[in-house]
Amino acid sequence: MSISADGYVAGPDQSSTDPLGVGGPALHEWHLGPAKDHPVNRQVVSDMMAGMGATIMGRNMFGPIRGEWGDSDWRGWWGEEPPYHCPVFVLTHHARDPIEMQGGTTFYFVTDGIESAYARARTVAGGRDISIAGGAACARQAIRAGLVDEIDLQVNPLILGSGERLFDGFEAGKPRLELARVLEAPGVVHLRYRVIAAGD
């Protein structure tokens, strides 16, 4: 997850026109702006994508619609060929038929929680990595549920001041982490924490 120096993974006032919140897009310059061509940034993205067998995301990451889906034709923020190229399990309280996109991405809507989404992701991932794409609430749930082995953060030299913090409401020492990898590119540090224990 791309994160600010002050710990935010999204800015305040998220909306359909500002899905990452005010100031949020700047967190993604490292892989969407000119810096995406830096060899370290390219490697980080390509390692993540190559290893990914399934993805889990929160509903607010999938789209701006709240409540019932109704007859919405929303198909995600990413156009007809999303960058996931694997099954994506979207956590929601409202059932919806799967949506098959181009390039191998299919969105499945899971109404019975993160553990269930994870079980389904494991079934299809065939031993490959399962990525928790975000947002913050979804990532926190996954960490608390003990489903996360590694936390990859792209730390940006930005102060967002408010929004959604990834590490919020955790208890001391839960999870227990160790520093597994540090990579640097201009304007971003890639930190990988390994989760040694989720809780007690």
Next chain:
Amino acid sequence: MSISADGYVAGPDQSSTDPLGVGGPALHEWHLGPAKDHPVNRQVVSDMMAGMGATIMGRNMFGPIRGEWGDSDWRGWWGEEPPYHCPVFVLTHHARDPIEMQGGTTFYFVTDGIESAYARARTVAGGRDISIAGGAACARQAIRAGLVDEIDLQVNPLILGSGERLFDGFEAGKPRLELARVLEAPGVVHLRYRVIAAGD
């Protein structure tokens, strides 16, 4: 400043027996525990100490006493030879005579705010660095007042969950930062942010 993965520079419940708060001491393993002998950690400490012409700290970093000093004989947490070896300006609402320690450290008590402490520090520092030692409130004041050129963080793979966050209550983009240096040692990442602009 030593900081946790979730952004805390001190744990909760600071007291005279827990001056860094519950869990806080673990943030300082990199320079107090066995890891202090790692060449990167040694270099970071020695660069900081060698360049330091004066230090500014908040009163709670100096000691656990609140309110009037009375006839307190408190001389800091650090024994007779504190590790600063330079003048240290302690922000407080309560005047007190300077305290000269061994090894070049003298504690001066400043009652008229961070700008005044900074002006006095500049006078004695003779062009050398002025370190804002902490705690979080003192560092935030200094950043907001535009007195900080560089923010050196030692990021530890620890979740403290509560306590004092360094980056709290800032507005988006204030300060504006750039990533100036990344150094790694086992279990700690040394990040240096350069402050490009404090405010608008």
